[in-house]
Amino acid sequence: MNNIMTVKDLCLWYGQTQALKNINIDIPEKSITALIGPSGCGKSTFLKTLNRMNDLVQGVKITGEVKYGDMDIFAPDTDVNKLRKEIGMVFQKPNPFPMSIYDNIAYGPRTHGIKNKAKLDEIVENSLRGAAIWDEVKDRLKKSALGMSGGQQQRLCIARALAVEPKILLMDEPTSALDPISTSKIEELASELKEKYTIVIVTHNMQQAVRISDQTAFFLLGDLIEYGNTEKMFATPEDKRTEDYITGRFG
Amino acid sequence: MKKSHNKFETIIHGIFLILGLITVGFVLLITVYLVIAGIPAIREIGLFKFLFGKKWASTASTPSYGILPFILTSIYGTAGAIIIGVPIGFLTAVYLAKVANKKMKAVVEMAVSLLAGIPSVVYGLVGMLVLVPWVRETFNIADGASLFAAIIVLAIMILPSIISVSLTALEAVPPEYEDASLALGATPIETYFKVSVPAAKSGIAAAVVLGVGRAIGEAMAVMMVSGNVANMPKLFGSVRFLTTAVASEMSYSSGLQKQALFSIALVLFLFIMLINALLNSLLKKEKE
Amino acid sequence: MKRKAYIWIMKILMWISVAITCGLVVFVIGFVLYKGVPNITWKLLTTKPSYLTKNIGILPDILNTFYIVIATLVVVLPLGVGAAIYLTEYATNKKLVAVIEYAAETLSGIPSIIYGLVGMLFFCEFLKMQTSILAGAMTLVIMNLPTIMRTTQESLKTVPQSYREGAFGLGAGKWRVIRTVVLPSCVDGIMTGCILAIGRILGESAALLFTAGFAHTINGFVDGLGRAGATLTVALYVYAKEQGEFEVAFAIAAILMILALLVNLAAKFTGLYFKKKVE
Numbered sequence: 001m002n003n004i005m006t007v008k009d010l011c012l013w014y015g016q017t018q019a020l021k022n023i024n025i026d027i028p029e030k031s032i033t034a035l036i037g038p039s040g041c042g043k044s045t046f047l048k049t050l051n052r053m054n055d056l057v058q059g060v061k062i063t064g065e066v067k068y069g070d071m072d073i074f075a076p077d078t079d080v081n082k083l084r085k086e087i088g089m090v091f092q093k094p095n096p097f098p099m100s101i102y103d104n105i106a107y108g109p110r111t112h113g114i115k116n117k118a119k120l121d122e123i124v125e126n127s128l129r130g131a132a133i134w135d136e137v138k139d140r141l142k143k144s145a146l147g148m149s150g151g152q153q154q155r156l157c158i159a160r161a162l163a164v165e166p167k168i169l170l171m172d173e174p175t176s177a178l179d180p181i182s183t184s185k186i187e188e189l190a191s192e193l194k195e196k197y198t199i200v201i202v203t204h205n206m207q208q209a210v211r212i213s214d215q216t217a218f219f220l221l222g223d224l225i226e227y228g229n230t231e232k233m234f235a236t237p238e239d240k241r242t243e244d245y246i247t248g249r250f251g
Numbered sequence: 252m253k254k255s256h257n258k259f260e261t262i263i264h265g266i267f268l269i270l271g272l273i274t275v276g277f278v279l280l281i282t283v284y285l286v287i288a289g290i291p292a293i294r295e296i297g298l299f300k301f302l303f304g305k306k307w308a309s310t311a312s313t314p315s316y317g318i319l320p321f322i323l324t325s326i327y328g329t330a331g332a333i334i335i336g337v338p339i340g341f342l343t344a345v346y347l348a349k350v351a352n353k354k355m356k357a358v359v360e361m362a363v364s365l366l367a368g369i370p371s372v373v374y375g376l377v378g379m380l381v382l383v384p385w386v387r388e389t390f391n392i393a394d395g396a397s398l399f400a401a402i403i404v405l406a407i408m409i410l411p412s413i414i415s416v417s418l419t420a421l422e423a424v425p426p427e428y429e430d431a432s433l434a435l436g437a438t439p440i441e442t443y444f445k446v447s448v449p450a451a452k453s454g455i456a457a458a459v460v461l462g463v464g465r466a467i468g469e470a471m472a473v474m475m476v477s478g479n480v481a482n483m484p485k486l487f488g489s490v491r492f493l494t495t496a497v498a499s500e501m502s503y504s505s506g507l508q509k510q511a512l513f514s515i516a517l518v519l520f521l522f523i524m525l526i527n528a529l530l531n532s533l534l535k536k537e538k539e
Numbered sequence: 540m541k542r543k544a545y546i547w548i549m550k551i552l553m554w555i556s557v558a559i560t561c562g563l564v565v566f567v568i569g570f571v572l573y574k575g576v577p578n579i580t581w582k583l584l585t586t587k588p589s590y591l592t593k594n595i596g597i598l599p600d601i602l603n604t605f606y607i608v609i610a611t612l613v614v615v616l617p618l619g620v621g622a623a624i625y626l627t628e629y630a631t632n633k634k635l636v637a638v639i640e641y642a643a644e645t646l647s648g649i650p651s652i653i654y655g656l657v658g659m660l661f662f663c664e665f666l667k668m669q670t671s672i673l674a675g676a677m678t679l680v681i682m683n684l685p686t687i688m689r690t691t692q693e694s695l696k697t698v699p700q701s702y703r704e705g706a707f708g709l710g711a712g713k714w715r716v717i718r719t720v721v722l723p724s725c726v727d728g729i730m731t732g733c734i735l736a737i738g739r740i741l742g743e744s745a746a747l748l749f750t751a752g753f754a755h756t757i758n759g760f761v762d763g764l765g766r767a768g769a770t771l772t773v774a775l776y777v778y779a780k781e782q783g784e785f786e787v788a789f790a791i792a793a794i795l796m797i798l799a800l801l802v803n804l805a806a807k808f809t810g811l812y813f814k815k816k817v818e
Contacts, residue, residue, distance in 0.1 A: 056704070058631060079257075081710040081711065082710060084709065091701060091704060091705065093701060096705075097702055108709040108710065111706075111711045112710065157705070164709055164710060259714070267624055267629050270618060271626060271630065271639055273622060273684070274622055277681045277684065281654075284657045288656075340556075341556075343556045343559075345553060358561075364803055366564050368802060369796065369799060370742030370799070372775045377567055377571065440545075444549060464650075468650025470651065470745040471776060475779065475780055494650060498745060501659075501749055502748075512656075519650065520653055523649060523650060526648065527645050530648070
């Protein structure tokens with residue numbers, strides 16, 4: 001399998017505090033990579049580094065190298081907006097815009113210059129189908145997205161991310177605000193999406209990592225402790241700390 | 252995947268920076284203009300003579316430009332308005348914040364915001380036709396247009412500011428303080444005045460200072476009820492404020508007389524800046 | 540016993556204060572409407588004053604007021620909203636933000652007579668606008684800038700950060716995020732600011748005396764901007780103080796009062812409407 005992203009010696013500071021320490025990870029294409037670890041371990045920070053969402057936080061300093069394909073994402077001539085188009089993101093809390101369902105999905109394509117109505121209609125339908133929510137919303141595309149249930153909103157946000165045809169989807173604990181049924185729908189969806197997309201998902205839920213991911217990275221206090229095949233890591237963790245965590249001794 | 256939007260975004264950023272700085276620009280503009288326009292007359296007349304001269308006779312054959320009467324009138328008028336307006340406003344605020352039920356509170360707050368929305372010329376008009384004759388008859392003087400009438404009008408006009416700022420401060424008092432006092436056996440009323448009010452004191456002080464600012468800066472309403480003669484202030488005499496001194500002669504003045512009016516505005520501006528600084532430090536304290 | 544007396548005295552003082560406050564409102568509004576409404580005639584509203592026919596009409600003043608409100612808002616809205624956007628979305632330097640906010644506080648504390656004076660010096664004389672509606676409007680722009688800025692800022696702060704993140708995450712640039720996601724979510728704040736500003740403009744007089752002048756001629760909007768003209772408040776002042784035409788003055792006062800009531804209601808309802816919409 002090809003690696004779509006490679007991370008070398010990544011360090012990150014928020015002001016004086018170091019949040020990530022010498023992280024090295026290769027992310028294989030068209031697979032699901034889970035990032036696990038206790039709160040504050042740096043997994044979300046790491047995720048947000050991959051599409052430079054950390055740029056929005058003041059006082060962040062980054063060293064090391066993150067490559068997307070052959071491209072250094074921190075290179076001064078990188079267009080962050082295009083990078084984020086290729087590497088989409090789904091957030092912890094569903095965050096649809098206060099617009100209609102249609103406009104939510106069309107927001108990304110419009111941002112990147114697609115104006116043709118027929119083309120947009122097609123993208124909206126395909127994205128909603130891709131996120132397995134088309135049948136639920138096809139009759140109310142012009143209604144506000146804020147009227148949907150939490151689970152629907154999150155799938156809408158996934159559809160919205162798909163609409164710009166990203167290569168990678170970053171998911172930051174996408175099910176932590178949802179009920180079990182909505183959660184399982186999102187998990188099923190993620191498993192289907194990896195046919196076409198590369199997914200990196202942060203999760204608090206160990207079972208979720210086992211259920212859906214191909215490889216897992218365990219973070220602790222800004223260090224990457226262990227990274228490898230999910231089944232193998234949960235069956236025979238190499239590091240004592242990983243074992244303690246996945247058997248529920250802390251966290 | 253090279254940058255292309257970057258220049259565009261930089262330009263937009265620059266535009267917003269300029270818009271942000273416009274406020275600062277306006278303050279500088281006002282300050283610079285007042286200083287430039289206000290200094291020459293003070294130079295010519297002499298600072299001491301200007302500030303402490305007791306006689307203002309700008310149109311006399313040998314004109315005299317002393318603005319002490321205006322300064323004192325403004326100070327007395329403001330003080331009077333505060334003495335009358337603050338207790339009423341403050342007690343109303345305590346009532347609204349602590350005693351009133353929801354419905355009553357909504358009604359009174361609506362009334363207060365209406366009071367704030369009445370234009371100052373309307374206050375002036377009602378003052379001219381109701382208050383001034385009343386003062387004349389009650390106190391048996393030749394003309395009711397006086398410092399006293401101006402004080403009453405100003406006291407009414409500053410009520411809304413006093414009430415709304417004190418109200419905000421009183422509502423911000425943590426209920427734990429009050430609970431503690433109530434648990435010690437104090438009655439609600441005692442609690443409000445002995446615990447809540449002291450806890451909100453810097454906010455209430457800010458309300459007073461804001462009231463001072465409003466009162467000292469008011470021109471039109473005062474012009475219509477104060478008689479507008481440049482006397483040294485007397486409670487039941489016709490007087491002229493700093494603001495009305497500027498307004499009443501501006502339309503026909505020229506030369507040194509006009510420049511002296513700018514100097515008066517400069518003095519007024521300095522008063523206001525002082526009050527603003529005080530207000531800001533009080534509000535900062537309140538936030539902490 | 541002493542305690543009981545204290546409690547009662549405080550209670551009574553509070554009631555008296557509330558009664559005075561409410562009584563004043565009822566009295567002033569009632570008195571003005573009572574004296575003014577009967578004098579509001581069709582002829583007063585639709586004609587202009589003439590020394591020949593001894594007619595007094597306030598149509599020019601109504602038009603001038605309207606022009607000045609429009610001209611002021613057209614300029615102050617972009618400035619105020621833009622400044623607010625800078626402060627909440629762009630500014631990273633805390634000191635600069637503090638300076639700008641302090642400047643806005645200062646502006647809102649400056650009395651209108653001083654605005655009138657500086658407006659006269661800067662707009663009428665230095666920029667050669669003469670005594671005109673335009674000069675008056677520009678003066679009011681400076682006065683109302685802090686209002687628009689503050690209400691917009693408050694409202695920008697309530698736009699959830701997640702909206703911005705969502706849009707950035709899709710690869711939208713900063714300006715696009717602001718224009719398409721942030722600004723539409725704070726229309727309520729901008730509306731409230733507008734209404735407050737309209738209220739202030741309607742009631743303003745001291746700042747307009749020497750900038751917009753006293754003329755009572757009927758002009759179209761574009762011509763009107765360049766010429767002197769009294770607004771309703773200034774006309775009220777002139778009719779009451781200089782000409783002793785109290786019936787007209789009260790009629791204008793009643794109109795101003797009704798407008799103030801409407802502005803008040805509008806502010807309240809936009810607040811409620813948008814609150815509901817958010818929920």
